Amino acid sequence: MTVSKLKTHNYLADIVVVNKNEKLVLLVEIKNIQLEVSFPQEQAISQINFYLQIIYKNDYSLINNDVFAMIVDINKIEIYKYNFSNDNPYLKLLVSLPTSVILSHYDPDFNNKRIFNLYMETLVEAWLRDLVYHWKSEIPPGLKELAEIGLLSQIEGGKTYSQVNIGADTLH
Secondary structure, three states, rough: OOOHHHHOOEEEEEEEEEOOOOOOOEEEEOOOOOOOOOHHHHHHHHHHHHHHHHHHOOOOEEEEEEEEEEOOOOEEEEEEEEOOOOOEEEEEEEEEEEEEHHHHOOOOHHHOOOOOOHHEEEOOOOOOOHHHHOOOOOOOHHHHHHHHHOHHHHOOOOOEEEEEEEEEOOOO
């Protein structure tokens, strides 16, 4: 993903997934707490909206036609589709999956220990890479649901990046 064209301040995204054409398909925000439909969840949605608008305004060619966002908390993984409406861009919730069911596939003790943000990010990235490359499972958890909403076909053959500076000159 070429981000050198972005001329903005630096904002750190937890995980981004680009397709095989190096276009942004999925932006992931991870919170290791339970997000309620209140300020913390609204803040996470607002943060993703902000990141996507930065990229959209600076170089729309970096973004796939269908862009998804994922918000992960300790209880649920919510996947949204982004609508780049000129007047009112918004995220539409498509599916919600139980975090423990998905991530315990990569750490069987997931439900029995304290999970820190960076470790949860690692588990989510392992899951996304399993969906992209099938490194652990022929049928990773959530595969059917992601296929039904059109996300799976967009990320297959792509790449994942963690701790991405939106607006920076390089991915790291």
